Amino acid sequence: MLYYIFKRVLMTIPVMVIVALFVFLMLRLSPGDPAAVIAGDYATAEDVARIREQLGLSEPIVVQFTKWLGQLAQGDLGTSIFSNKPVAELIAQRIEPTMLLALTTIIFSVLVAVPLGTLAAYRAGSWIDRVVMLFSVGGFSVPVFVLGYVLIYILSLNLKLLPVQGYRSPFTEGIGPFFAHITLPTLTLSVIFIALIARMTRASVIEVLEEDYVRTARAKGQSEFKVLMRHALRNAAVPIITVIGIGIALLIGGVVVTESVFNIPGLGRLVLDAVLARDYPIIQGLILFFSFIYIVLNLLIDLSYSLLDPRIRY
Numbered sequence: 001m002l003y004y005i006f007k008r009v010l011m012t013i014p015v016m017v018i019v020a021l022f023v024f025l026m027l028r029l030s031p032g033d034p035a036a037v038i039a040g041d042y043a044t045a046e047d048v049a050r051i052r053e054q055l056g057l058s059e060p061i062v063v064q065f066t067k068w069l070g071q072l073a074q075g076d077l078g079t080s081i082f083s084n085k086p087v088a089e090l091i092a093q094r095i096e097p098t099m100l101l102a103l104t105t106i107i108f109s110v111l112v113a114v115p116l117g118t119l120a121a122y123r124a125g126s127w128i129d130r131v132v133m134l135f136s137v138g139g140f141s142v143p144v145f146v147l148g149y150v151l152i153y154i155l156s157l158n159l160k161l162l163p164v165q166g167y168r169s170p171f172t173e174g175i176g177p178f179f180a181h182i183t184l185p186t187l188t189l190s191v192i193f194i195a196l197i198a199r200m201t202r203a204s205v206i207e208v209l210e211e212d213y214v215r216t217a218r219a220k221g222q223s224e225f226k227v228l229m230r231h232a233l234r235n236a237a238v239p240i241i242t243v244i245g246i247g248i249a250l251l252i253g254g255v256v257v258t259e260s261v262f263n264i265p266g267l268g269r270l271v272l273d274a275v276l277a278r279d280y281p282i283i284q285g286l287i288l289f290f291s292f293i294y295i296v297l298n299l300l301i302d303l304s305y306s307l308l309d310p311r312i313r314y
Contacts, residue, residue: 008302012295019291020072023284024065051081055280077285082277087285090270097167098255098266100178104186105251106244109193114240116194117201118233122224124206132198139195144254148188148261155184165263185262189254193247200243204236211235237308245301252290 035052056064077087120132156164162184168177217227259268274282
């Protein structure tokens with residue numbers, strides 16, 4: 001097991017290098033002069049020269065990439081062109097809302113989707129199964145921003161139950177205001193996540209329920225609840241955990257839109273502001289940061305396989 005962990009950690013290094021190379025070339029090989037594009041249409045020659053110097057675009061591309069990798073190894077993601085602040089500092093300032101929104105979304109989605117998918121599998125072909133599948137299809141079909149505005153209209157403007165926008169930190173302003181402001185964004189992001197997990201849970205549990213050991217457990221007189229939880233769901237957990245890892249990519253993409261809709265000052269808003277301002281160092285730093293988070297989470301999911309299924313040994 002320790003050898004497998006060490007091996008997987010080493011495998012993340014070339015993956016991150018490839019991601020870094022892609023992010024680096026995204027700016028350098030884009031059509032036109034990157035410095036002129038960043039500076040804008042009304043920039044002077046001095047502004048363009050200043051940006052080229054700041055980004056090191058005058059040096060050979062191999063030298064640029066080597067220096068950039070050296071900076072990354074020291075935790076330096078560069079400096080914002082317009083705010084003149086370190087990108088790592090800007091990410092640190094915005095990371096709390098995004099991470100807490102992602103955490104509440106994952107927890108809520110798993111708590112809702114796994115029981116729904118299990119129930120749909122147990123009652124396959126019934127009206128419950130059809131309702132769950134209809135919800136799954138709808139969850140994939142409705143765009144995140146549309147669902148967000150619908151929930152704002154219903155729960156905030158009409159019923160006056162929740163605030164429309166904003167964010168309150170649980171560490172400085174209390175748990176109550178935090179949950180009041182995070183509920184709508186969490187519900188918005190959770191719909192597509194719940195649809196994905198519930199669909200996979202249903203398919204996996206249905207497959208396991210047809211196995212011989214499930215029939216043996218029932219023949220021994222075990223309750224249906226125990227059969228579902230101890231035998232069916234546990235043995236169906238590996239594909240469910242896998243799809244949760246895949247869904248994290250959807251979650252990262254949805255955060256950008258959701259934070260814009262609900263005016264949450266997180267990394268999603270930082271991405272949008274950087275794209276609109278054409279602040280390439282921030283965009284590069286955020287892509288690397290999200291890629292690192294995604295790789296680490298997938299590593300943790302892979303390591304959880306042996307805990308969920310004793311047949312798997314690394």
